[in-house]
Amino acid sequence: GYGSNPVLFKPALTTAGFCLTFEDALSHFVATDGKDPGFAIKGWREVRCENTGVNFHGGTAMAMGKAFFTTPEGKQVALEYTFGYFLDPEGEVRINLHHISAPSISA
Template identity: 50%
Template structure:
């Protein structure tokens, strides 16, 4: 929707420049790229890459590598914290510190922090993450997906988790998570 608003303004600016004997730059092309609608395929690719990142953090931990660096890279790649955007993050295994609005709180959840409830979700390790979207809504430069994802442990057992993820574009056009809510399914027992 923003694209339709921006293009007339760009066209008017180009006409004004032409009247002055100047030419427009590639700003129209850059604006179109920056506000390109998020597609269902992009959401699916972002989900797949996020899952692979979680698996990688566990592998780095198991191999004795720099797990903190791996987790920091994952958070920077997939979450909008470093872009100065608000991130609403409610992880699955969090009761005392339910919401993780900062980079450091997300890092603690993924790799653990001694003396807290965080045991390191991503260092379990997991061998696979499989997504089943119940639905995905795209709205121009944002998207939301909801469904179940399954985390496979080293014994081949799956843990089912319910999720809602929200996505926005960063300045380079990459999808970043600005909403992550996940929880274990309700059990009456």
């Protein structure tokens, strides 16, 4: 959604906090400003997502679930996500909410 609507982006495994601009999001993924090591360039061997729930309403959708990332060494990192989607004026699916966090710890 950057360029047409704000994206509410809260990444995990970072010290940067919220990424409300395209430049902040780009830096989170590919380390353009030195604040982050670059989540997308960590050399993940595999990424798998499992939706727990999906809601549709008009031209919007929300999904939440777990994402599993496999490191180059074969270790699996599990994160939980919530995404919001909308259709832009051309009918393309865009993201307007991206929240990733470490899983809750059960007592």
